[in-house]
Amino acid sequence: MRSDVLIIGAGGAGLVAAINAHESGAKVRVITKEYPTRSQTSMAQGGINAALGNAGEDSVEAHVQNTLKSAHGIANEEAVRLLCESAPDAVEWLDSIGVCFSRTKDAKIAQRTLGGASAPRACYAQDYTGLKILHTLYDRCLSLGIEILNERYLLNFITQAPEKADTYIGGATVLNIRTGEVETYESASVIVATGGYARIYDKHSTNSTGSTGDGIAAAIRAGARLSDMEFVQFHPTALKNSSILISESARGAGGFLLNSKGERFTNELAPRDEVARAINDEIQKGEDVFLDIRHLGEEFIDEELPQERKLAKLYENVDPVYDLIPIKPVAHYTMGGIEVDKNSQTKIKGLYAVGECANHKVHGANRLGGNSLLELIVFGREAGKNAAEYAKTFDKSIDASSQTQSTNNFVMGVKHFTNEIDFYEKRSLIGNIFYNNAGISRDEMGLKEVLEAIRQIQREVPFMGPKDKSKIYNTNLVEFIEFGNMVELSEIILVCAISRNESRGAHFRSDIPKENDMAYKAHTITWKEDSVLCADFME
Template sequence: MKSRVVVVGAGGAGLVAALNAHQNGAEVVLVTKEYPTRSQTCMAQGGINAVLNETDGDSVELHIQNTLKSANALADESAVSYMCQEAPKAVAWLDSIGVPFSRTPNSKIAQRKLGGAYGARACYAQDYTGLKILHTLYDRCLAEGIEILNERYLLELLTEPEQSGKKYIRGVSLLNKRSGEVEILEASSVILATGGYSRVYNTYSTNSLSSTGDGIAAALRAGARVSDMEFVQFHPTALKGSSILISESARGAGGHLLNSKGERFVDELLPRDEVSKAIHDEIAKGENIYLDIRHLGVEFIEKELPQEAKLAKLYENVDPADDLIPIKPAAHYTMGGIEVDSNSSTSIEGLFAAGECANHRVHGANRLGGNSLLEIVVFGKEAGINAAKYAKNATKDEAILEAKELSENEIAEIKRYANEISFYEKQAILGEIFYKNVGIKRDKGALQEALKEVQEMKSSLPKMGVSDKTKEYNTNLIEFLEFKNMLTVAETILLSAISRQESRGAHFRVDFPATDKKFRAHTIVDAEGVVSYEN
């Protein structure tokens, strides 16, 4: 078998990884459970951070310091420095492959200021930045002839043990959503780029329905470790009724946050955790909260914020040129994920991870706005290069025995589960519990109550069968598998949040409101659910 790299996930990180693995000589197969153009990357609207011109008073060093400050002493300084130093090259590369960035009158890439940043360093394409990057990357993958398998759901990572006891990757098992057949893809190396897990919050999340933590759950089952799972960033401005994201670009452009009295109650460009807490406190007082961009003018809104205007009209029936936009905080970005080293490699040999499913320790306790798109380009590239290099040197070529049969048996067993309890109802309950008990403010009692509920749901899974027993396009089955993965992820979030007896960044404990230096370490959870801390 030629050195094959399988990339699971076709959002920004997966597409960047696939391009770089391909350009470094590997045979690449890109696998996605939906289609690349539906990935969560398209919702990253505000911009991608990069200091392009230090003569304006901004600098790479300030970008590093802003990132570290937002991370609340929980980021790896060398990883942050590398990401920020690579940022100008990352943007130049995106520009070179055709990303249609907005331009200044003298044709330079336009930049705006986002929350927590010293200067205007977020390079943007109107308020469609992630979407434009995603489509351009997808076009490049098609032009390079990279094989893309759509509608394949990740079941398991396939590993073999070394004599030392360490595992190495052998491939993946997939469920072909169209046919219902289990498929096995052998691989010399695998890159997980499966996105985050904020859909645990169900309707209280800005993320797509696909952000269910599938790659993280599969990595845990395979023996990898996860870290910092308790840190879930709430975006301050989601539409009140639908949780649809209104980009930080609206506040970066000068939008105001108002309460029911018409008062501004917080500096809108503080880091997201601080703004979200301020909104939470106002709502607790009985206030309704609004985003006001009326003063920016119709022309500016139409030119720079067309998507935000469209979303407000469509989902809240308000015209932001004339009306206030009702908003609330919602779960948005997950800082935790699969533990990786500086090569984007996990504890399983040949298994790499990039993007929101991975923890490169650059976001710490709270991500700086504009750094998510930067991370997927910088570390997606590194994952692709290193996975290709590993694949070239891989010597294991024995067949994967019994993998298909094992996955088929698991699917058959699920279809035999009793259908006594609706897992859809339990999923809705899970979202309510998480928003209430594992949200912007937390305490021990509420977290333990949520953990008990999650563990009871896990034990009741055999009573939550699927009503659809067919093979082709069985969405009922896929949604059950996603719910099962969400419960695995939810348990790690809760174990980590209960263990961290302090407040830091996006993790705020009412019963431990101070930051405690003894917790200046990363929360690690292994496959057995054992929690530990590492610097």
């Protein structure tokens, strides 16, 4: 099953890459463990940034500076400038393929202000922006005849290494969830677009259950490097009891944050790390925290924030037209990921990464709201074109037999693990201890306690196997392998967080509350040598 470009993941980043690789003349195949319309992109509600100036004075330079400020000194300015300069064209492209953006009275694309922005810059489609972008991209892929294979779960990448310094990609092995068979997909180039890893925080996350970092874990096992894994962004406003996201657009429209006394206690449109910490501080004092949009009025809420009203009524049994919305901050977005160069290529030749699983070094220590959808469009287009061009000159052999056999042995071996310990209970435990000790506020003692717990869980994994030993549609098996990936990444996150002896953006150390530019204005880099985790700081 050979292709020019194999794309793992069918969210926004993967579909953008697929469209552009196809239009560059490549034979493209997309594989995804779920269905494209269920991807995390659909949860991006607030908007996509572009300095269009449709709702007030703005400039590309202002967008650049807002992004750099939010990143707390460790974004790559060249990459940020590419992102921001490409933004107007990215939105124009989306508009041209049919994304139904909300419009101003004079038919221009409507824009709103999100946290950390100096102008109303986020182009939006009510509060369904990501969903409408995703559906349009999926429709585009179908119209182009791009092959999309659903319910294929990534296991490992196939690499060829005639010499260790000259490792190149050869495809991937996946589990066909429907049949239970291990399948091999050979390809001249591979694009990883598998999303982030915020589901490590379990119920304390806005993310879907699929955000388990599978592509990131497979990449480091294959020889790629990861960077900035300690930076996890907590969204300030999720529903208190369900962690369902309430969009930043609600604050952008003028919503207030109130404590139990009815007091406003922070600037609602400050960068997300600052707002999340302010809310967390109130909660630690014993206060409940609420989002108040009652003053915006029913007509405005139903026109501009219809999803927020539906979610609040469904999951919290409150109507934001009349009631305060109880909220809390939860894990939302992971800034770290697979290290890539300016071409979106990893250390492994022919292996590209894009979207939340990749680190293009545009978000730094804290992502600016509205830049995630922009990133997947700008770099998705680049990754698709670059992977297609690489495939045109690919003239090497691929022998996947030994790695396919190894993967088959792994899947069969996992089924022989005992199930004396319930890994679902351990997954919930990890979510709780990460939220409490490796979350919005951290300190060395708490981080080391969590690391000790994770390493104990690693030792116990052979006793946590899936109870279901069947072959067809064995979701218990898939969830166990996902759990293994999350445990693997948990150790990396903690090692990086312990090593970064400072506070910077989303990484707030209560025991060291200041930034230290002299020692840590750099990226954490992690990799594996002979299965041993290695870490360092690099500018």
